[in-house]
Amino acid sequence: MNTKEVHSIVPVLLSGGSGTRLWPLSRSQFPKQFLPLAGERTMLQETMERVAGVAGISAPIPVCNEAHRFLVADQLREMGWGDNPILLEPEGKNTAPAIALAALEAERLDSSILLLVLPADHVVDEPEFLQEAITVGREPAEQGSLVTFGIVPNAPETGFGYIRTQESPEGQLEPLAVAEFVEKPDRGRAETFVESGDYFWNSGMFLFRADTYLSELGRHAPEILGACRQAFESAERDMDFVRVNAEAFAKSPEDSIDYAVMEKTETAYMVPIQSGWSDVGSWSALFEVTPKDENGNVVRGDVISRGDSNCYLRAESRLLVTSGLEDHVVVETADSVLVAHKNQAQGIKGLVNQLKSEGRDEHQVHRRxxxxWGAYEQIALSKRSQVKRLFIKPGACLSLQMHHHRAEHWVVVQGTAQVTRDGEIFLLTEDQSTYLPVGCYHRIENPGVIPLELIEVQTGGYLGEDDIVRFEDSYGRG
Structure with missing residues (x-):
């Protein structure tokens, strides 16, 4: 980043959500922002892509949790936007502290930087309207205002918060002074809001100078600023990541930017956006923003549909056949299938909580x-054996490790593997294998230029992922 460039715009990508209402596709270890739900790219990538054309845009500052750090790094690097470090939250504290960490990082570079705060899991149909609104909001933001973006409502939605402006827009796109932020209304109030022309959906997107936000946060929520500053000043910088101090960060109150700052500040302005927008908070919401076939169905994957209408049908790993359904969501993954009426889509979170309470893993991880270093898939599992398929990226390697309770057998399916086994280093090519007994120090690396695929057969009395003792690791894992 050119630190001498005054008022460059740095996107802050808020990527810490879990997306439980889009289970079974979105899971806590691989939530919706890292999935290609509404297009070819993931939602995180589309978030950055839709603002890439704004004048003065710079590499983003992502904010996420520890578990997702490599997903964020890989997806941004794939787009050529991996220049800035990724801020890791020790725990979720809502948006006000997350944005404070990003503002502190920006302050370290240039306090006059404009921060463009963007949730990484939204859909915007016509990004040119968003880009225009950012351009319009730039001047008041540079002059010290906290600018937010309101979506011109096309329906009396009860699932969104609203923003009321002090005056109605008169055709020309311009910043409007904010009168109040309104919580999610009931149906009657929502209808009144839309009819008045003075209310807009709260998009959760903002534009302001880093120093302005920190000043207003210190004025209205000093406990948050104090805890975040202490956590940031004692942070550890590790490769591409900034790990803020967990003990200090835990002292921060949990609060949204709306409650902590925007509802209290006297410098809030809103720029309206006349564009299709959704926070994709449920399967029914995703259905609404996705193109449909002649029967009103959204169909993704290997699906045969007969006589269905107004359904969301998605197959991830095998053939899905449906017939005679109306207003349903059917989502198939390798280990789970969801069948629900669209009217019940908001209840998915309760089902996920039930999975948690029953001690099941399906709420956390996919089969893959x-x-x-890549990925693995579970193929088979019994009491004393497990079979996995491992995919290792070119140049990547697993940690040097050992297991107390299991032995492993590796068979190379594709590519070349460099194996370390109790100090011995050797190569394996396709159809070759090696045995790793219990207690063996071992590591595998892909020295080639194509992906390495192998089958791993585990045997032993305990096969849990926590039976890994790491001695060396390229990715800073303990």
Whole structure:
């Protein structure tokens, strides 16, 4: 980043959500912002892509949790936007502290930087309207205002918060002084809001100078600023990541930017956006913003549909056949299938909580689990054996490790593997294998230029992922 450039715009990508209402596709270890739900790219990538054309835009400052750090790094690097460090929250504290960490990072570079705060899991149909609104909001933000963006409502939605402006827009796109932020209304109030022309959906997107936000946060929520500053000043910088101090960060109150700052500040302005927008908070919301076929169905994957109408049908790993359904959501993944009426889509979170309470893993991970070196899939599991398929990226390697309770057998399916086994280093190519007994120090690396695929057969009395003792790791894992 050119630190001498005054008022460059740095997107702050808020990527810490869990997306439980989009289960079974979105899970806590691989939530919706890292999935290609509404397009070819992931939602995180589309968030950055839709603002890439704004004048003065710079590399983003992502904010996420520890578990998702490599997903964020890989997806931004794939787009050529991996210049800034990724801020890691020790725990979720809502948006006010998350944005404070980003503002402190920006302050370290240039306090006059404009921060463009963007949730990484929204859909915007016509990004040119958003880009225009950012351009219009730039001047008041540079002059010390806290600018937010309101969506011109096309329906009396009860699932969104609203923003009321002091005056109605008169055709020309311009910043409007904010009168109040309104919580999610009931149906009657929502209808009144839309009819008045003075209310807009609260998009959760903002534009302001880093120093302005920190000043207003200190004025209206000093406990948050104090805890975040202490956590940031004692942060550890590790490769591409900034790990703020967990003990200090835990002292911060949990609060949204709306409650902590925007509802109290006297410098709030809103720029309206006349564009299709959704926070994709449920399957029914995703259905509404996704193109449909002649029967009103959204169909993704290997699906045969007969006589269905107004359904969301998605197959991830096998053939899905449906017939005679109306207003339903059917989502198939390798380990779970969801069948629900669209009217019940908001109840998915309760089902996920039930999975948690029953001690099941399906709320957390998919059959394919992503790691910084690649991914693995569970193929078969019994009491004393487990079979996995490992995919290792070119140049990547697993940690040097050992297991107390299991032995492993590796068979190379594709590519070349460099194996370390109790100090011995050797190569394996396709159809070759090696045995790793219990207690063996071992590591595998992909020295080639194509992905390495192998089958891992585990045997032993305990096969849990926590039976890993790491001695060396390229990715800073303990």
């Amino acid at each position: 689990v992503y790691r910084p």
